[in-house]
Amino acid sequence: MPVSPETQKTIALVVRHNTVGIEEPVRGIIAFLQVAGYRVVFESETAAHLNMPDIGAMSASEIGEVAEAAIVMGGDGTMLGIARKLAPYALPLIGINQGRLGFMTDIPIERTLPVLAEILAGKSDSEKRTLLEGRVLREGVEIASGLAVNDVVVARGAGxxxxxxxxxxxxxxxxxxxxxxxxxxxxxxxxxxxxSAGGPLLHPSLGGVVLVPIAPHALSNRPIVLPDSCNIVVEVVSGRDVSVNFDMQTFASLAHGDQIVISRSPHHITFLHPEGWSYYDTLREKLHWNEYPSGEGKLR
Incomplete structure (x- = not known):
């Protein structure tokens, strides 16, 4: 029996901009999903960069309201951008790696269709990640705010x-x-x-927040891990061209006396991984923990 438009499930596609040769794998995923009975839509910015007028487009908020899941084709930066927008909707995200590192977009492009088939059949590992939210206060008045999947960074200007x-x-x-x-x-x-600034690795399931100073003047000023229930306030005492960014994607310039109030967000993001996925496998693959200098460090 054919699926009616009223009961047809929707899956959104988010694709990194200006990726050479991306059209063919995108078409392959669309065809696969449509044969499986899904309605496929593009996130609106993706639709603007891909010449595929036969596929509908939705804003992030519309996707959050109607979609079953979002497939993200790109690198971790692409995932960060859409994850922050979709966080209020608790929409599951599936990451296909078209970038360099791929901690969050962990499905290799060559395995896309078989892995998608398993995930859509319910054979997947679901993982929730926490977010931070920050508010910038100037004389007690909020002038900016943002969500962060990775980090909130307060930093001086380059010069x-x-x-x-x-x-x-x-x-x-x-x-x-x-x-x-x-x-x-x-x-x-x-x-x-x-x-990269010398902080520790935290397992994703930990309820923690890590504070890592960037090139501190006092060498005794070390990273510290705090409970994610904490309310953290960072105040700018002095310095020129100081700014705050959220995941390096949202920026605000700061003045002396400005405060950044940071806490755990009530929202979270959900990643769907291939069944049997392991965080430790990811660390070994991405950070090359299993590599040794030639002829050294191997057990004999």
Missing amino acids: AGMAELKVTVDGHFMYNQRSDGLIISTPTGSTAYAL
Whole structure:
């Protein structure tokens, strides 16, 4: 019996812009989903960059209201952008890697169709990730806000000297820090900028937030992991061209005395992975933990 438009399930496609040769695999996924009985729509920015007028387009909010899932073809940056928009809708996300690293877009492009078939048949591992939300206050008035899947970063300008930041946690003074900036990261973001600045890896299931100073003036100023129930306030004491960004995608310029109030978001994102997926497999593959210098470090 054919599926009626009223009962047909919708799956959204989000594709990284300006990816050479992407049209053929996109067409293949669309055909596969349509044969399986799904209605396929593009996220509106994807539709604007792909010349496929036969496929409908929806805004992120419309997708969140009607879709069963969103398939994201790109790198982690593509996933970050759409995940923040869809977070209020708890829509499952399936990541197909068209980027370089692919911590969140973990399905290899060559395995797309068989893995999609398994996931749509219910053979998948579901994983929830927390987000941070931040509000920028100037004299008590909110002037900007944002969500972060990876991190909230307060940093000085490229040509400026060190910034001084006052950090308070749950109303308790932590420190005044002189540095190039401060990274406030989720467990998801602990494998991103926070890791390159010397922060620890946090398993995604941990309820933690990591604070990582960027090139601190005092070498004793080390990263710290806090409960994600904390309310963190970062105040700009001094420094030129200081700004705050959320996942490097939303920016706000800061003035002395501005406060960034950061807490765990009530929303979360859900990734659907191939059945048997392992976070540790991902770490070995992406961070090359299984590699040794030639002839060294192997058990004999």
